Amino acid sequence: MSFVEYSEIIQEGDVVIIFQGHESMMPIKVQSGAQTQTRYGAIRHSSDLIGQRFGSKVTCSKGGWVYVLHPTPELWTVNLPHRTQILYTTDIANITLMLELKPGSVVCESGTGSGSLSHSILRTIAPTGHLHTVEFHAQRAEKAMQEFKEHKVSHLVTVRNQDVCKDGFGITGIADAVFLDIPSPWEAITHAKSAIKRKEIEKTVKIPVVFHKLLGEGGRMNIHYVNERSVSLSRHSHRHTVCSDCLNIFHAEVARADDIAIRYLVLCNSCEHSRFLVDTVTV
Amino acid sequence: MAESVNDSDAESRISFGDYVVLKRGDVFKSVQVENKKKVIFEKQWFFLDNAVGQLFGTRFEIEAGGSLKLKAAKHSGDSLDSKEAGQDNRHILDDGKSQKLTRDDIETLKEQGLKGQEIVQQLIDNSTTFKDKTEFAQEKYIKKKKKNHLRYDTLAQILTLGNIHAGSKILVFETCAGLVLGSVMERMGGFGSVIQMYPGGGPTRAGMESFGFPSHFHETLHEFPLCKVNALLAGTLDLSEKDADGNRRSESSQETSGVSEERSSEPQSMEVSVDPQEEMRRVERERLREQKAQEKKVKMEEKRKKLASAAALLEGRNADGLVIASRFHPCPVLMGLLKFIAPSRPFVVYCQYREPLIECYTKLREQGGAISLRLTDSWLRHYQVLPNRTHPVLLMSGGGGYLLSGTTVAADAAKTRNQQKSEEPVAKRLKLDEISSA
Numbered sequence: 001m002s003f004v005e006y007s008e009i010i011q012e013g014d015v016v017i018i019f020q021g022h023e024s025m026m027p028i029k030v031q032s033g034a035q036t037q038t039r040y041g042a043i044r045h046s047s048d049l050i051g052q053r054f055g056s057k058v059t060c061s062k063g064g065w066v067y068v069l070h071p072t073p074e075l076w077t078v079n080l081p082h083r084t085q086i087l088y089t090t091d092i093a094n095i096t097l098m099l100e101l102k103p104g105s106v107v108c109e110s111g112t113g114s115g116s117l118s119h120s121i122l123r124t125i126a127p128t129g130h131l132h133t134v135e136f137h138a139q140r141a142e143k144a145m146q147e148f149k150e151h152k153v154s155h156l157v158t159v160r161n162q163d164v165c166k167d168g169f170g171i172t173g174i175a176d177a178v179f180l181d182i183p184s185p186w187e188a189i190t191h192a193k194s195a196i197k198r199k200e201i202e203k204t205v206k207i208p209v210v211f212h213k214l215l216g217e218g219g220r221m222n223i224h225y226v227n228e229r230s231v232s233l234s235r236h237s238h239r240h241t242v243c244s245d246c247l248n249i250f251h252a253e254v255a256r257a258d259d260i261a262i263r264y265l266v267l268c269n270s271c272e273h274s275r276f277l278v279d280t281v282t283v
Numbered sequence: 284m285a286e287s288v289n290d291s292d293a294e295s296r297i298s299f300g301d302y303v304v305l306k307r308g309d310v311f312k313s314v315q316v317e318n319k320k321k322v323i324f325e326k327q328w329f330f331l332d333n334a335v336g337q338l339f340g341t342r343f344e345i346e347a348g349g350s351l352k353l354k355a356a357k358h359s360g361d362s363l364d365s366k367e368a369g370q371d372n373r374h375i376l377d378d379g380k381s382q383k384l385t386r387d388d389i390e391t392l393k394e395q396g397l398k399g400q401e402i403v404q405q406l407i408d409n410s411t412t413f414k415d416k417t418e419f420a421q422e423k424y425i426k427k428k429k430k431n432h433l434r435y436d437t438l439a440q441i442l443t444l445g446n447i448h449a450g451s452k453i454l455v456f457e458t459c460a461g462l463v464l465g466s467v468m469e470r471m472g473g474f475g476s477v478i479q480m481y482p483g484g485g486p487t488r489a490g491m492e493s494f495g496f497p498s499h500f501h502e503t504l505h506e507f508p509l510c511k512v513n514a515l516l517a518g519t520l521d522l523s524e525k526d527a528d529g530n531r532r533s534e535s536s537q538e539t540s541g542v543s544e545e546r547s548s549e550p551q552s553m554e555v556s557v558d559p560q561e562e563m564r565r566v567e568r569e570r571l572r573e574q575k576a577q578e579k580k581v582k583m584e585e586k587r588k589k590l591a592s593a594a595a596l597l598e599g600r601n602a603d604g605l606v607i608a609s610r611f612h613p614c615p616v617l618m619g620l621l622k623f624i625a626p627s628r629p630f631v632v633y634c635q636y637r638e639p640l641i642e643c644y645t646k647l648r649e650q651g652g653a654i655s656l657r658l659t660d661s662w663l664r665h666y667q668v669l670p671n672r673t674h675p676v677l678l679m680s681g682g683g684g685y686l687l688s689g690t691t692v693a694a695d696a697a698k699t700r701n702q703q704k705s706e707e708p709v710a711k712r713l714k715l716d717e718i719s720s721a
Contacts, residue, residue, distance in 0.1 A: 005450055006603050008625070019654060019692075055626025056693045067654060067692045070627040072446045090661065093443035094436055103449040103472025123448050124470065 001054075002152035003071055003119055004126035010049050010068065015151060017075045018043070018058075019067040027071070027079045029150065040064025071151070073120040083140050086116035087181070096124055099177040103128055108171070108178045108195045110134040110164040110188065112144045117179070122153045131157040132171055132195075134164040164188045169195045297334050297341075302495040313493040321349065433459055433608065434683035436663050437633065441606060442470055444688045445631045449474035451603035452596065454620055456480040456509070458609035461490030463633075464504075467606060473500040478593055478602070480620065482509050482611065507593040512619050515594055522591045601625040608633035613687075614643050621652065624691050632687040640687040647689065656689040 001007050001014035010016060014030045020038055028036050034045045041062030043049065048058045054070040069075060074089050087095070095117065101107065101124040112118055112135035121131050135141040141161035148154040160170045165184065168191030169175070178192040297303060297316060305312045305324045312324050316331045333351040334343065343351040441463065447453060447470040455477055457463040468477055468491065479486045486506045507515075514520040596602075602624045607613050613632045624630060630653075634640050640658055647653045663679045 004448065006625075006628070008601070022655070053626065053693065055628070055691060057695070067627075069690060069692075072629065074444065074446065074629070089443060090440065093439040096443055097435065097439035102469050103474060120443065123446070126449055127474070128449075128472070 001070065003073060003076065004123050004153055004156070006070060008053055010052050010054060012050055013150075015071050016049065016054070017069040017071055017079060019069055025069075025075065025079055027076070038064075038066055040066060073116075073123045076119050076151075077116045080114055080116060082114050083143060084111075084113040086114045088116070089120075092117055092120045095179065096120060099179065101125055101129075101177060105129040105176045106132070106174050106197075108132045108134075108169040108175045108192070110169070110180055111136065111182050112140065112159060113181070114140070115144045115147055117181075118144065118148075118157065119151070119153075121179075122148075122156050126153070126156055129156065132160070132169050132175070133157060134160045134162060134169055136161065136163045164191060167191075171195055173197060295339050297337055297339060299335055302493045303331075303334075303339070315493075433462065433633065434661075434663060434679065436661050437683045437686065438463065438466060440659070440661060440686055441608065441631050441633060442466060444629060444686065445604050445606050446629050447471065447604065447606070451475045452601070453477050453604045453606065454480060454597075454602050454623060455605075456607045456609060456616055456620065458482075458487070458611065459490065461488040461492070463606060463608045464488065465491035465494040465496075468496060468500055468504065469494060471503065473497070473503060475603075476503045476505060476596060478505045478507055478596055480507055480509050480512070480616075482609075505589070505593040505596060507590065507597060509616070509619075511590075515597060516619070516622055520594060522587065522594060597623050603628050605630035606633075607631070610635070612639050614639060614646060617643050618646060618650070621691065626691050626693040628691050630689055630691065633684055634687070635684045637685050640685050643687055652691060652694040653689040654692050656687065658685060658687050660685045 001011065001016070010030060012030055012032050015027055016030055017025050017027050018036070018038060019025050020040065024039075026038075030045050030049050032046050032050065036043045036045070038060050041060030041064060043058055043060055043066070048060075049068060052058070052068065054068065056068060057065045058068050059065045073092075077086065077089055077092070080086070099105075099107070101121060103125060105125045106129055107121050107125060109118060109121065109131060110133065112133045118131060118133055125131065133144070135144060138161055141159050145154070145159045148157050148159070158170070162170070164180075164182065165187035168188070169178075172194045174197060175195040176197060178195055180188055180192065182188065299316055299318055301316050302313060303316055305314060305322075307325050310325060314322050314324070314331070316335060319330060319332060321328050322331055327345055329345045329349040329351060331351065333353075334341070337353070342354040344354050346352050445453070445467075447467050449470075449472045451471070452475055453467055453471070455464050455467055456479070464477070464479055471477065473496070479488075481487075511520055600623050605617075605620055605624050605628075607616055607620070607630075609616070613634050617630075617632055621630065632640060632643060637658070637660075644656055644658060647656060661683055663683060665676045667674060667676050
């Protein structure tokens with residue numbers, strides 16, 4: 001079993017999902033000799049799980065039965081132990097599409113949180129991609145590392161316990177996509193930009209008038225996050241953002257959080273050579 | 284600032300043979316860059332030759348005569364009114380491979396009354412743009428015959444709910460001109476295999492071609508006709524070699540009989556005709572006929588081999604996922620194809636309307652073998668963002684179609700009608716069963 005590859009037979013050390021009924025599932029770690037209590041009785045790992053096929057029915061000691069399922073990121077999202085608020089499958093699906101993730105993608109993510117999105121990213125970028133995820137809370141970072149190991153995906157991910165706003169992602173110039181879900185995403189823009197793959201890009205034409213006015217002092221523009229080539233998303237509104245080229249600060253209006261992603265362009269009117277793609281995901 | 288990585292930007296430059304997306308405003312078109320080939324877009328004809336070697340995301344003007352010319356970047360500080368605009372011949376060549384969606388920004392700009400204004404150059408991803416294209420599928424300039432109005436957020440759900448990832452074996456049945464197929468293949472990255480089920484004569488893959496996959500991806504793609512599914516399930520599918528007449532024959536006997544036919548026809552023609560020229564023509568005709576028969580034989584053999592290999596993949600009944608997105612009623616297709624899927628695997632069915640999916644749901648509940656059945660649709664809302672004027676632009680709901688998703692489980696072997704349980708072994712239900720069977 002692994003979260004990025006299907007297998008047929010349950011083995012010792014696997015994480016499996018016990019399905020007891022609609023909206024009633026739980027993850028368990030399969031261990032020889034262990035037992036798990038369900039509402040229909042006990043499941044003995046050695047006889048009931050190890051060697052059985054994923055998807056089969058398991059009869060519990062009290063006579064009722066459950067299904068045992070192969071883990072997937074989607075099942076994990078609804079069954080994982082929360083350490084923080086998490087992202088759910090609907091948003092994760094949109095994020096995955098808009099970040100254009102595929103096998104081989106190199107992705108930067110912060111904060112790791114409870115690892116809900118992380119697992120989905122890993123599934124999509126396997127077997128040749130890599131996830132660089134940054135979590136500034138030491139225990140959460142540790143727990144995430146532990147889970148990735150148990151789920152047999154640790155070769156695809158690097159967890160860094162640092163502050164992304166101060167120290168960045170720990171890599172530069174190799175990311176295909178950056179995802180930010182932190183309280184002050186604008187503070188991490190510079191690092192996000194340096195993490196992303198650089199290509200010679202022709203100078204853009206200046207953005208129209210309206211943006212000029214908006215970007216001038218006192219001008220207001222709704223910005224959640226800026227990046228150049230890939231999508232970054234934040235669930236929080238903010239007030240300031242920084243042009244990563246000239247560090248010109250322009251004011252931003254607080255956005256209301258609602259549904260879905262939009263993109264639009266912002267050009268720093270002071271250095272002109274920057275080009276931003278602003279992305280918001282509001283939930 | 285950031286140090287540039289020291290790799291060449293060759294992969295971000297346009298080459299002959301690349302699939303690119305032409306963009307003008309919010310109108311997109313996917314074409315292949317070919318030498319001296321005329322391309323039509325937005326009622327204009329031009330050649331893409333001058334685009335080769337340029338970066339994706341470059342803006343071009345169309346000159347008289349149809350050649351492309353690089354559009355020089357303008358500088359700031361000019362007049363603030365829209366004199367810069369009015370560039371009717373602006374075109375942007377966008378890559379299929381690695382860029383961004385910008386339709387929204389353009390729409391935003393448009394809403395601000397900036398029609399015809401400079402559009403900042405964008406790098407647009409092929410797959411993402413494809414999704415846009417399906418949104419605009421109603422528009423004339425996108426030539427897709429069998430189109431489903433598949434919104435990109437719905438497509439996103441399909442790919443994630445289906446757990447589409449590298450290394451799996453996925454069954455796809457779609458009539459979205461290959462868009463869903465291409466998206467699935469992109470998420471598989473050339474690993475694993477995709478078996479496309481098709482109705483009628485052959486699979487449609489036009490949309491998939493435009494993804495510009497490297498050739499080894501195509502080796503992972505198989506196809507199998509829906510009309511033979513029942514035969515395969517029953518074990519009665521005939522995969523043996525046949526000759527042009529459809530009769531079962533061995534290869535060697537066919538060859539010799541072919542040769543002997545030719546030989547026997549020769550003396551006949553010599554007997555009948557006296558004119559040497561006419562005789563030559565007759566021999567020539569015979570030769571052509573033989574050649575055609577031989578070509579047909581080769582083609583049929585190829586087809587047979589493909590069918591056999593797809594059947595071999597299906598026979599194990601251990602596929603890892605199923606995606607259905609078509610204009611046909613999904614129920615019979617779903618019930619049939621689910622039999623090829625291993626237990627504990629996800630499946631997703633897209634339908635423009637809800638009712639057929641409700642039927643599927645009901646059937647699945649009766650029959651068993653599937654859990655966590657969910658019927659969903661997603662709502663999409665774009666925002667206009669302006670100071671003090673930020674508000675939703677429109678709410679798309681219902682128009683994105685519906686999804687039925689679920690997970691397969693081991694079918695209950697000993698299930699009889701009377702003892703049919705629901706998937707949830709609720710205590711109450713058990714008691715009722717006991718009472719009724721007592």
